[in-house]
Amino acid sequence: MMDEKKQDRSKITDSRLLLLDETDNVLGVARPIGAGEAFPIDGHYVRLDRPAGIGFKVARQTIPAGQKVLKYGACIGLATQDIDVGQLVHVHNLKSNYLPNTVVAGTEGEGS
Amino acid sequence: MNGYLRSDGRKGIRNLTLVVYLVECAHHVAREIAQQFSPQTVQVVGFPGCYPNDYAQSMLEKLCTHPNVGAVLLVSLGCEGFNKLRLKDAIEASGRPVNVLTIQGEGGTRTTINKGVDWVVDALSQIEDVPMFKMEMSEIIVGTICGGSDGTSGLTANPAIGRAFDLLVAEGAACVFEETGELIGCESHMAERAVTPELADELVKSIEKAASYYEVLGYPSFAPGNADGGLSTIEEKSMGAYAKSGKSEISGLIKPGDRPPSGGLYLLDVVPDGEVRFGFPNIVDNAEIVELIACGAHVVLFATGRGSVVGSAISPVIKICANPLTYSKLSEDMDINAGLILDGEATLDDVGEEIYEKIKDVGQGRMSCSEDLGHTEFILTYKSFDPIGPSCLPRT
Numbered sequence: 001m002m003d004e005k006k007q008d009r010s011k012i013t014d015s016r017l018l019l020l021d022e023t024d025n026v027l028g029v030a031r032p033i034g035a036g037e038a039f040p041i042d043g044h045y046v047r048l049d050r051p052a053g054i055g056f057k058v059a060r061q062t063i064p065a066g067q068k069v070l071k072y073g074a075c076i077g078l079a080t081q082d083i084d085v086g087q088l089v090h091v092h093n094l095k096s097n098y099l100p101n102t103v104v105a106g107t108e109g110e111g112s
Numbered sequence: 113m114n115g116y117l118r119s120d121g122r123k124g125i126r127n128l129t130l131v132v133y134l135v136e137c138a139h140h141v142a143r144e145i146a147q148q149f150s151p152q153t154v155q156v157v158g159f160p161g162c163y164p165n166d167y168a169q170s171m172l173e174k175l176c177t178h179p180n181v182g183a184v185l186l187v188s189l190g191c192e193g194f195n196k197l198r199l200k201d202a203i204e205a206s207g208r209p210v211n212v213l214t215i216q217g218e219g220g221t222r223t224t225i226n227k228g229v230d231w232v233v234d235a236l237s238q239i240e241d242v243p244m245f246k247m248e249m250s251e252i253i254v255g256t257i258c259g260g261s262d263g264t265s266g267l268t269a270n271p272a273i274g275r276a277f278d279l280l281v282a283e284g285a286a287c288v289f290e291e292t293g294e295l296i297g298c299e300s301h302m303a304e305r306a307v308t309p310e311l312a313d314e315l316v317k318s319i320e321k322a323a324s325y326y327e328v329l330g331y332p333s334f335a336p337g338n339a340d341g342g343l344s345t346i347e348e349k350s351m352g353a354y355a356k357s358g359k360s361e362i363s364g365l366i367k368p369g370d371r372p373p374s375g376g377l378y379l380l381d382v383v384p385d386g387e388v389r390f391g392f393p394n395i396v397d398n399a400e401i402v403e404l405i406a407c408g409a410h411v412v413l414f415a416t417g418r419g420s421v422v423g424s425a426i427s428p429v430i431k432i433c434a435n436p437l438t439y440s441k442l443s444e445d446m447d448i449n450a451g452l453i454l455d456g457e458a459t460l461d462d463v464g465e466e467i468y469e470k471i472k473d474v475g476q477g478r479m480s481c482s483e484d485l486g487h488t489e490f491i492l493t494y495k496s497f498d499p500i501g502p503s504c505l506p507r508t
Contacts, residue, residue, distance in 0.1 A: 018267060028267050030454040054435060054454065055263020055342035055417065074301065076348035096345035098296050098323060099332035
């Protein structure tokens with residue numbers, strides 16, 4: 001009984017985060033999470049170094065530089081630096097395998 | 113639903129009169145004529161260029177004989193390259209009232225506007241009595257597009273449209289999704305859903321064409337606002353957009369102006385064929401909406417996260433808002449609040465069904481938000497396409 005509870009608690013992920021596919025290494029943000037706020041991903045408490053707005057993504061696992069970033073069960077680009085669990089995944093650490101974006105400064109996670 | 117029966121057997125959910133400018137120089141006169149009437153009755157469409165273009169000619173022929181259109185007034189300056197007589201013949205052959213006014217021949221701006229208004233008044237009474245008959249869901253063509261996308265589009269509105277598409281396809285409707293430039297990265301997923309191996313090859317080729325086209329132009333179909341809203345790469349935007357197609361098998365690949373030959377799910381390839389000639393494939397969302405309508409779409413489902421407010425001439429646009437924050441700011445422009453999904457207040461299936469019911473409502477004459485607000489945006493530019501081959505369509 002104790003073990004079962006432990007098991008459950010170890011899997012807890014903040015309800016503001018959405019897992020779109022079992023194979024994904026990022027989670028979608030359904031409701032905003034502030035910078036510095038502690039929240040659980042698979043039972044591990046993490047803090048964001050910058051705010052994550054609705055529609056943004058945070059790492060579900062550690063993603064080493066050069067590794068595929070997976071969302072919807074599909075590759076959405078490659079990590080350009082090591083990304084820790086719970087950190088924002090966006091244009092500052094993820095690049096396209098196809099065509100680079102027209103990126104405008106100051107678009108790293110505030111949302112609107 | 114009841115539809116306006118046209119001579120080719122198709123049925124329309126609207127009975128509009130179009131005033132069509134055949135070159136930018138005739139735009140003002142066309143607009144002045146239409147402004148004497150409500151935007152829900154008389155609408156302006158047209159082509160700005162002075163040089164002829166097969167694509168534009170074919171597009172206007174398809175649009176002027178769209179089942180939602182009852183009558184057409186063509187407005188020409190007189191010296192432009194557009195083949196107005198060919199267009200007039202095509203409309204006449206469809207049984208619709210049609211007339212051409214040539215500004216240089218009529219004697220100038222005011223005279224042409226006055227004659228145009230008189231003609232439209234007469235045309236409106238002529239098309240009042242177009243017979244209406246019961247219209248099944250299997251007779252409807254529905255297009256979909258996303259614009260002003262953000263990270264919520266692929267979480268809520270797009271997959272909810274996918275659910276609605278699944279319901280529609282099951283009832284025999286034809287559903288069309290598009291913008292191959294925004295499906296870059298989805299090619300292998302799409303190929304797996306093709307009804308034939310030949311179609312799978314065509315789907316992959318269409319995406320390769322889009323990727324190389326955009327590479328030449330130097331930008332993917334990815335606006336700065338997409339990144340502001342949480343999207344990081346073109347393939348992430350693509351996977352979110354791809355969710356609009358639902359789970360049905362893909363029956364065919366069509367190009368602008370091709371009508372789906374039967375019910376089912378179709379990809380509309382909007383990227384021109386051949387060398388890069390006329391710039392960006394679609395300079396703005398309305399260029400794609402017009403192409404969906406030229407394929408016969410009676411309604412267009414528009415998913416937006418950032419908050420696009422556009423509608424369209426000819427066919428109603430139903431706006432599905434992905435982002436709850438955007439919905440709270442722009443609710444008067446939005447038909448459906450898919451953002452409820454993020455707050456846990458609705459499921460994708462709930463919103464999918466709501467979209468399906470909204471299509472029926474709009475089909476029965478209820479105005480969509482953009483229609484009620486008088487949005488009748490329209491844009492048509494230069495392009496060129498090769499015709500589709502037999503491998504693009506289901507085997508008969």
